[in-house]
Amino acid sequence: MSALDYLRQRNTPRTGNQILSRSGRLALLVGIAVLAALGPVVQSVQPFWLNLLVRMLTFALLALSLDFVFGYAGLLSFGHAAMYGAGGYAAALLVTEVTASALVVLPLAVVTGVIVATIIGWLSVRARGIYFAMLTLAFAQMLYVVAFTDLPATIAGMETVTGGDNGLYGIQLYELFGIDFRERLNYYYLTLGIVALSLAGIVRLANSPFGRVLQGIRENEERTEFIGYDVQRYKVIAFAISGGFASLAGALYVPFQSVANPQLLHWTVSGELVVMVLLGGMGTFWGPMLGAGLVVFLEDRLGSVASWEVILGSLFVAVVIFAPRGLAGSIIALRNNPRAAIGNAKRALENYVRKVRG
Amino acid sequence: MVETFLRATLLGVQLGMTLALIAAGLTLIFGMLDVINFAHGALYMLGAYFGAVIAVNLGSFWLALVLAPLLVGLIGAAIEVLSLRPLYGRNPLYHILLTFGFAIMIQGAIVQIWGGQARRIAQPDLLTGTLSIGSLNYPIYRLFVLVVSTVLIAAVWLAIDRSNLGILMRASAHDTEMVDALGINVSKVFTSVFVFGAVLAGLAGVLLGASRSVNPGMGMGIIIEAFVIVVIGGLGSFRGAVYAGLLIGLVTAYGALIAPTLTDLFLFGLMAVVLMIKPNGLFGTTEAA
Numbered sequence: 271m272s273a274l275d276y277l278r279q280r281n282t283p284r285t286g287n288q289i290l291s292r293s294g295r296l297a298l299l300v301g302i303a304v305l306a307a308l309g310p311v312v313q314s315v316q317p318f319w320l321n322l323l324v325r326m327l328t329f330a331l332l333a334l335s336l337d338f339v340f341g342y343a344g345l346l347s348f349g350h351a352a353m354y355g356a357g358g359y360a361a362a363l364l365v366t367e368v369t370a371s372a373l374v375v376l377p378l379a380v381v382t383g384v385i386v387a388t389i390i391g392w393l394s395v396r397a398r399g400i401y402f403a404m405l406t407l408a409f410a411q412m413l414y415v416v417a418f419t420d421l422p423a424t425i426a427g428m429e430t431v432t433g434g435d436n437g438l439y440g441i442q443l444y445e446l447f448g449i450d451f452r453e454r455l456n457y458y459y460l461t462l463g464i465v466a467l468s469l470a471g472i473v474r475l476a477n478s479p480f481g482r483v484l485q486g487i488r489e490n491e492e493r494t495e496f497i498g499y500d501v502q503r504y505k506v507i508a509f510a511i512s513g514g515f516a517s518l519a520g521a522l523y524v525p526f527q528s529v530a531n532p533q534l535l536h537w538t539v540s541g542e543l544v545v546m547v548l549l550g551g552m553g554t555f556w557g558p559m560l561g562a563g564l565v566v567f568l569e570d571r572l573g574s575v576a577s578w579e580v581i582l583g584s585l586f587v588a589v590v591i592f593a594p595r596g597l598a599g600s601i602i603a604l605r606n607n608p609r610a611a612i613g614n615a616k617r618a619l620e621n622y623v624r625k626v627r628g
Numbered sequence: 629m630v631e632t633f634l635r636a637t638l639l640g641v642q643l644g645m646t647l648a649l650i651a652a653g654l655t656l657i658f659g660m661l662d663v664i665n666f667a668h669g670a671l672y673m674l675g676a677y678f679g680a681v682i683a684v685n686l687g688s689f690w691l692a693l694v695l696a697p698l699l700v701g702l703i704g705a706a707i708e709v710l711s712l713r714p715l716y717g718r719n720p721l722y723h724i725l726l727t728f729g730f731a732i733m734i735q736g737a738i739v740q741i742w743g744g745q746a747r748r749i750a751q752p753d754l755l756t757g758t759l760s761i762g763s764l765n766y767p768i769y770r771l772f773v774l775v776v777s778t779v780l781i782a783a784v785w786l787a788i789d790r791s792n793l794g795i796l797m798r799a800s801a802h803d804t805e806m807v808d809a810l811g812i813n814v815s816k817v818f819t820s821v822f823v824f825g826a827v828l829a830g831l832a833g834v835l836l837g838a839s840r841s842v843n844p845g846m847g848m849g850i851i852i853e854a855f856v857i858v859v860i861g862g863l864g865s866f867r868g869a870v871y872a873g874l875l876i877g878l879v880t881a882y883g884a885l886i887a888p889t890l891t892d893l894f895l896f897g898l899m900a901v902v903l904m905i906k907p908n909g910l911f912g913t914t915e916a917a
Contacts, residue, residue, distance in 0.1 A: 397907040408896040579736025586729035625714035
């Protein structure tokens, strides 16, 4: 092979059909580096904002987990709060009853989420589309009721397990290599590190042969089945993996807020999560994370404005009508052809007016 | 024992019929437009709030019962024309998301305008008091709700099944292009279906607002129950929605006798079991998925 051939080979876009192109990965890496550098700056300027950043990161992780099943396998889960809450409660119970070591609690919380997701997934994947969404929603709501009424305590004859309506509070922060996580900057780095690792893991999975099969299922389930893949099993496994990451997000959030209450499991969490993923643009990983970060940020900043829901709702409605591929879609279109942006916007508006007139 | 059972049955049937009324609008909109309307609960809540405001300011429950649903219908028309209409033909997923956006928006607007505390629509004098049948006492208003819901559901059923408008609606849903080619404005038919569903939701809001409380959480609470019913009945099946509504009403009422805090668990459990046995609901067709 001549040097020229080698160069040519290197320059061919062999990463072209990868989930994240090389430039995309570079951008994400830069993004994570910027976030890491931002920590101390935020700490010195306005320490309170670190809390906001941690919250944005945990929701980004949650959105990432939903995008893995929704954007890649085409499974609209309307019950992701189940795994998020399961991870949160698992972490809360382990920290208060057993140990606060992150090395023990986080993996166990993930296992809890995987188990819950496997059961829900296994029971739900036979239904398709809307029915699948409704089944996941039903199971998540059942868990909500279980936590809300503290059913485990009633069954086991104990005084309290989930703490019922009030939930569990005063959850201690993690211990890890003697780092003091009461120092918010340290918790921020813990979260950032875990989110970055999860992102790397999920991107690898999506690019693996396993991820390819999932995309095949999304595009054409019958054909994938016909080739000889066990579609149901792939779906359950994808759901279980997604659930693991969702519960990781819950396990990061609960000790940080020091509370685990049934609200974690409520269906509105799942609904908002779907909003975040769609707002960001599903199927890109960075889009949903961006969407989640943005929603949490706006919610915090505009929370004092009483009409926050009106703003979020209108924003969301506008995105669904005018930018169905979400923010990520718009950003990609803008990057590919910046000059056409105004023309495109005008055309979209004209199109809209024409359709409204009927 | 028999009396408790009888009371629960009566309560269950009444609850079931009102739930069916709410689910009917939802299932009509899905059956005809292929739209999963997540804003249905919000429209129901709007009906209750409009009803409360009208009842207080104009001093008449009956005016509220007529005017509030019409106002909700107007808002429904605006939603359909301005946002759903440009989206037909796209993946139905976008309709869920769009209407979820409206649900959030209306919820926020209601808290913004009327605040967070609960209110109540005063029951008309004519319908207060209780009715005694033997040793069984039953509030007259509840009986009124039962009768109105049943009559309405029967009327809607007949209208869809027999009237020209109903046939036109079903034909438009079945073969849009053909009906369009016959010179009928399908857009208007679709708008009227959505408005009709919204009016039903608003009506249910006023009816229930006078026996339960009117509060900002009622929309999100009812929408899930309505979804459970519509899904158990089979998406888009009107008959399914009515039967499932009754079933859920009875399960809730009997469940309340056994373990009042766990009725929701029974509901979702029932839905999960039905969907696992019949993945398209009791009366659903495979196309609906």
